[in-house]
Amino acid sequence: MVHIGGASMIEIGTVLPEKVFYLDRALLKQYADASGDQNPIHQNEEFALSVGLPNVIAHGMLTMALVGKYVSDFADGAANVLEYGARFVKPVIVPAGEKVDLTVAATVSEVVDGKISLTLSATSAGVKVLGMAKAVVRT
Amino acid sequence: MLNPDSVGRTFAGTDSITISQSEIDSFCAVIGESDTQVAPPTFTIRITLSQFEAFLTQPDVGLDWSRLVHGDQKFEIFSPVKAGDVLTCDATIESYRVAAGNEIVSVRSDLHRAGAVVVSAWSTLVVRA
Numbered sequence: 001m002v003h004i005g006g007a008s009m010i011e012i013g014t015v016l017p018e019k020v021f022y023l024d025r026a027l028l029k030q031y032a033d034a035s036g037d038q039n040p041i042h043q044n045e046e047f048a049l050s051v052g053l054p055n056v057i058a059h060g061m062l063t064m065a066l067v068g069k070y071v072s073d074f075a076d077g078a079a080n081v082l083e084y085g086a087r088f089v090k091p092v093i094v095p096a097g098e099k100v101d102l103t104v105a106a107t108v109s110e111v112v113d114g115k116i117s118l119t120l121s122a123t124s125a126g127v128k129v130l131g132m133a134k135a136v137v138r139t
Numbered sequence: 140m141l142n143p144d145s146v147g148r149t150f151a152g153t154d155s156i157t158i159s160q161s162e163i164d165s166f167c168a169v170i171g172e173s174d175t176q177v178a179p180p181t182f183t184i185r186i187t188l189s190q191f192e193a194f195l196t197q198p199d200v201g202l203d204w205s206r207l208v209h210g211d212q213k214f215e216i217f218s219p220v221k222a223g224d225v226l227t228c229d230a231t232i233e234s235y236r237v238a239a240g241n242e243i244v245s246v247r248s249d250l251h252r253a254g255a256v257v258v259s260a261w262s263t264l265v266v267r268a
Contacts, residue, residue, distance in 0.1 A: 027169065034165040035185050060209045061184050062169070068180040069170040078172070078219060081180040085213030085261075132211070135180075 010116060010139075014108040016074060021066045021102040023058050023094055023124075031062040045096060057091035063102060063129055064088075067122050070104045074118065075137035082115065086133035092124040100124055106135075114139050141195070141202050141242055141266075146235045150194040152228040156186055160222035177219035183258045184212070187248040190228045191262065195246070200232075202244065203266050210243065210263035218257040226250045226257065233261075240268030 028042050037059055040047040048056045064086055072078040094100055103123050110117035120133035160175070166182050167175045195202035220226070227250070234245040243265050250258045 021171075031169045034162070034169050036189055061181060061188075061212065064212060065166070065170050065179060065181045069172055072172065072174075072179065077174060077177070078179050079177045081216060083213070083215050084180045085211065087211040088209055 010108055011111060012108055016106040016108070016118070018103060018105040019070050019073075021069075021104065022099040023062070023066075023092060023102055024099045025056065025094060025096060028056065028058055028062065028094060031059055031065070035059065035061060035065075037061065053091070055093050055095050058094055060088035060091070063092055063122060063124075066102055067104050067120055067130065067133065068135075070106070071118065071120070071135045071137065074106070080138040081135060082138055083134070083136040085135075086120070086122075087131040088129070089131040090124075090127050090129045092129050102129070109134070140237075141232075141235055141244060142200055143235060145200045145232050147232065148200075149229055149231040150190075152190050152230075156226045156228065158220055158222055158224045158226065163220075163222055177221055180214060180216060181212075183214070183220060183250055183260065186226065186228055186250065187230070187260050187262070190230055190248060191246055191264070194230050195232075195244070195264075202242070202264075206267045208265050208267060210265045211261075212263075213261045215259045216257070217259075218252065218255070220250075220257060224252055224257070226252055242266040 032038050042059050045056050071081055075081050106118040106120045109119045116137050118135045122130040163178050164175050192204055196204050230248045233247050236243050246262050248260045249256050
């Protein structure tokens, strides 16, 4: 059962409402602990700079987890998410003391056999961070 | 450098992994998910990335994990993961190439529950030049 902001029609080209997530250093630490990925580029600014990054960056998989939440909400639960993939094209940069946005939206790209395909977009500070982001959910 | 003979090899995870409610709860808390009955779609990366690290950094495979970045990721979920699931993981190196000095490795993982695949995942990992 899929619901989309009260709208009843879902067809190819339907644009889903945008949602904004916010990331800060505390969330990166929380994700590191929840996922087991303790790579210091996601927590230690000095280390991140030393390997040529502009600042601490979010885990690509944290970005993907948040966009996955958007997909689960659309699908009326994670149990209805059948496929989900993305390419990490640019990092989400998370300076100390700041909350940065992750702005997510989607367009319906296919509706067949009880399945809906979504083409997802994800930007941070206006920069596209995921490419080829797609999901298939059960209706 | 990755040993090119590793391409096509499948590595079987030795231990079964039991999923706890608390690890699902912790993952859900990060993304603001209040429904913790099933694991979020990307939850199993928690298992597969550490398995990949164990397989790919074996001396006879030889990947340099310290310069690794994640290129892309895909999940196909056949059955949602829940607390109490006992899973095994195997991983296959599907392809390997070198482009502009970067090593690009595609790895597939399959998580099984009682012999049936529950999640297949594909990761492209890039070792920066």
